[in-house]
Amino acid sequence: HVLHxxxxxxxxxxxxxxxxxxxxxxxxxxxxxxxQISKALRIVGLKEGPMEICAVLIDSDKLDTLSRIFKRDDTVLEPDTRYLKKLYNLTKNEIELVGVTGALIERTTLLILES
Known part of the structure; x- marks a missing residue:
């Protein structure tokens, strides 16, 4: 859903x-x-201590710099459904209808409709 x-x-x-x-x-x-910026940063922002991160690069010339600082591990992109359900307060109904990733994509899309 990060790509979306x-x-x-x-x-x-x-x-x-x-x-x-x-x-x-x-x-x-x-x-x-x-x-809400404060809520977004609580959900997806950096926190103290070790963590897995997902870096989104819009400017591809920064990839070399980022590669020197961090070790690439694409497994962090695989959804941890239990964690995501709790983090986003997904309902059982949402998950049954479209799955965890689908529910997150729907919520992202709803932001457009609220504009």
């Missing part, structure tokens, strides 16, 4: 419908499926 949220963030900036003034923050808002 990123695509929506880029489109929002192109249309002038962005919520945040920064593309990175816009991606956070849409990934977290909320219009």
């Amino acid at each position: 949220a990123t695509a929506h963030a880029i489109k929002a900036f192109k249309r002038g419908e962005n919520i945040a003034n920064d593309i990175g923050l816009e991606i956070c808002l849409r990934t977290a499926a909320t219009r």
Whole structure:
């Protein structure tokens, strides 16, 4: 759903419908499926201590720099359904209808309709 949220963030900036003034923050808002910056940062922001992160690069020339700092591990992109259900308070009905990833994509899409 991060890819979906990123695509929506880029489109929002192109249309002038962005919520945040920064593309990175816009991606956070849409990934977290909320219009509230503080809530988005609680859900998808950095926290103290060791953690797995998902880096979204819009500017591909930064990849070399990022690769020197972090070890790439695409397994962090695989959804941990139990964690995501709890984090996003997904209902049993949502999950039964479209699955965890589908529910997150739907919530991201709903931000567009709220604009």
